[in-house]
Amino acid sequence: MREIRYREALNEAIAEEMERDERVFLIGEEVGHYQGAYKVSAGLLERFGDRRVIDTPIAEAGFAGVGIGAAMTGLRPVVEFMTWNFSLVAFDQIVNNAAKARLMSGGAISVPIVFRAPNGAAKQVAAQHSHAVEALYAHIPGLYVVAPSTPRDAKGLLKTAIRSDDPIIFLEGELLYNLKGEVPDADADELIPLGEARVGREGADCTLVAWGPSYHRALSASAKLSEQGIECEVIDLRSLRPLDSATVIESVRKTNRCVIVHDTWPYGGPGAELVDRIQRDAFDYLDAPIGRVTGHDVPMPYASELEAQVLPTDERIVKAVRRAAYQE
Amino acid sequence: MANGGDVAVSTEALQAHYRMMQTIRRFEEEAARAYAQGKIGGFLHLYIGQEAIAVGAAAALRPDDYVFQTYRDHGTALALGMPADAAMAELFGKDTGCSRGMGGSMHLFDVERNFYGGWGIVGGHVALAAGAAFKARYQREDRVTVCFFGEGATNIGGFHEAMSLAGLWKLPIVFVCENNQYAMGTPMERTTAIRDLTLKAQGYGMQGDRFEGSDVTRVYEHLCAAVDRARGGEGPTFIEIETYRFRGHSMSDPAKYRSQEEVDEHKKRDPVAITRAQLIDAGVSEDALDDVDAEVDELIDAAIAHADEAPPAKQQVMLDSVYVTTYPEAG
Structure with missing residues (x-):
């Protein structure tokens, strides 16, 4: 290819x-x-x-x-x-x-x-x-x-x-x-259907769900976590509507932990929607509260140091996964 | 129905116009009654007083021309040939309504007759109409689009952007401003810096035309000229038609912002009465016109009966009308 x-x-x-x-x-x-x-x-x-x-x-x-x-x-x-x-x-x-x-x-x-x-x-x-x-x-x-x-x-x-x-x-x-x-x-002439998430990395310890630019941060964070002995399964949702929660649920039933990563604000976002679906459909499988790593709840500042803080970072993702694994 | 150029109106055509205007009048009166009886919910914006515009404009169009209207849409739908049963059933929220009970009074649609609504956000549909005109030109079709809106729409951004694009691209479209003097309860002198709205046409690079709209033949003639220009590739026309709604903005509006004297003065130019008088002048008998009225009454009574008896709107139609293609996880 x-x-x-x-x-x-x-x-x-x-x-x-x-x-x-x-x-x-x-x-x-x-x-x-x-x-x-x-x-x-x-x-x-x-x-x-x-x-x-x-x-x-x-x-x-x-x-x-x-x-x-x-x-x-x-x-x-x-x-x-x-x-x-x-x-x-x-x-x-x-x-x-x-x-x-x-x-x-x-x-x-x-x-x-x-x-x-x-x-x-x-x-x-x-x-x-x-x-x-x-x-x-x-x-x-x-x-x-x-x-x-x-x-x-x-x-x-x-x-x-x-x-x-x-x-x-x-x-x-x-x-x-x-x-x-x-x-x-x-x-x-490849057509990729709507509503089908893609598992970008397999792992048994924690499910990371992301899309768009955050998917790449989730991947790089999972590489760092792997060095620490935590293997993440990284799911790229690809569509937010229709939302392939089945793939997420299946993964969470395996890993028993989940962290959702997105650039947009936390309030009422797709991450919150996913949390609702996971707690409904995989409640008995969860070993820890579902974590979210999102853009901070502020309008985006101009200064580069602040912008970098507002967007999800590898460090924040690593921390959230470690917290879900009770290692933080 | 189509004409395009030959604007001579026969007595026979005028009789047909009278029948349709009377149909709209009686439809609206009975809708108001049904609303008071609780059979119709939500908003109900009546077209009473403006009938000559819908009927005169419809007569200037071919069946495959596109028409877009605001939420004050019953008259236009009927003038384009929507059966009164389907329109009334929609107001009643029934499955046999033109929009299967999903749209209601403000959202009548009849795609078969190229009537594309029925839109509830002031100025929001003007660009849609420009899009239909864009499509006709893109596909090299010989079709014109007519977009109706009130004078209240001429102050909102959506109107401006759509007019800008239509003028820039010389789209085959006619913009018809039905200036009924009040944007809900606010008279035009308190909303708009100019009295002659067609002054705006120049800024959009299009032709303007302005006239009083109680005479259906006058509406027809002016529309024919504008439709011909659009069909002939000469670009859009912005028409301002002075009119007056005899009722409030909607059923919840007692219209206390205007005097009874003002309303009475405008009622002297009742378009239905004017057409009737013209027909009598042309030698049509009162009896013949009374017969038309009686037939219209029967038609509207039947529409009410149909709407009363029609099955309720269906949940499955609602679920099937959100998307063309659904996915297991879509909601």
Whole structure:
């Protein structure tokens, strides 16, 4: 298998799906002539033309709504938000229109649309540009939320998302775009289904659950823990809705311990949802309270030392796992 | 129904308009009664006084043109051909409703007739309509989109962004502002710095058109011109139609912010009465029109009876209408 970057994997997914289905188009700020704010759409304008790669003014609510209206009437838009921070000015479109059209019409309307952008903190871009939005969108019935952490998952899940008949919130990572990894050849046409977590590392002592950038921290922390004699099983959820709690429950029944790691805030987040499901479905298997290592409950500060403290670190993960193992 | 260019309105067409306007009027009156009886819940926004707009606009469209409306949507749905039974059953929250009882009064949908709702957030649907127009152009289809909204929507961001994009891309769409003078209870002079809303059209690079909307033929003629422009690739038109709702904003609004004199003055331009007078002038007999009224009464009585007797909304339809594809763990 060849190695490509996460950004290239996304680019291939969009290009392949545009090639396969003429109804698929890409719309957003700087996606065309500029080649994408993060170069995910590099070369697509030249390849597909300005009918299908559409630059927009800075009007997220406007072009998100245009995408939803186009999806309702038969197209399959891929809407790029530059970053998920800017989706907040299109929140009404996503929550009130994309997520509600189907139910409100008694099932007559579907909204096959993908909203995609990098999610979470980058480096020192401060409070308004560091949102990890998964809790906001995973809360909403009518939306699916996907957060791939590897190039292979990015490609396979984006292809699935574009073929999905439901609205998909697709969370990428600015700090993941350069990540290299193995991805099947283009003609493999690999589709990774929504709602299937992936066990990235097997271990018998504690289950670590993460997604997106935090998955990589969970992996590096588990390497350190291994040196201390604690073997973690690391699960990458990949989708937050649908949520593959079965894979998590199965793992917890084996390890009897669980720590959840995520960048976003603790209050009412997907980590809290998982805690509820685990305590319901694996109560008798738990040997310790479920731990959470999350972004701190503050708007993101600018100063690099503080930003590093706010995001989950290997040290915090190690500590939480050791606490769950009663070694702390 | 389609026309597109030939705007001469025959007496026969005007009779059809009268029948539809009377249908909307009687539908709304009986809906209000059913609401008072507790058969309809939630919000109920009546279209009484604005009937000429929905009917005149619908007559200017082809069956495959797209239409988007706000929550004051009964009149538009009926004018586009939604059966009164399906509309009333929706208000009653029944399974035979046009949205299977999932939407209610504010969310009527009839995709078969290209009526795409029925939207409850002011200004939120304007970009959706632009999206339908975008789709028609993307697929090189000869279809126009009409988007209705109230004057209250012209102050919110969603409206502005959608208008900006539609103007920029010269989409095949007609924006129809039904200016009924009050954004809920607040008169326009307290919400908007200009009186002529079509002044905004220039800023979006589109044509503006403004007129009084109690005459269904006038509405039809102006809409035909705008629809033709859109179909001909000349881009969007922003139409402001002056109108007046005879009832409050919704059933819970006694409309104390306006005087009875003001309401009475506007009722002199009752669009249903105007059309009736025009037909009498054209030689149609009172008896013939009374017959139409009687037939409409029967239709609406039947719609109420249907809605009363229809089975309740189904839990399974609700569960099946959240997603197209469901997963075992999705919720």
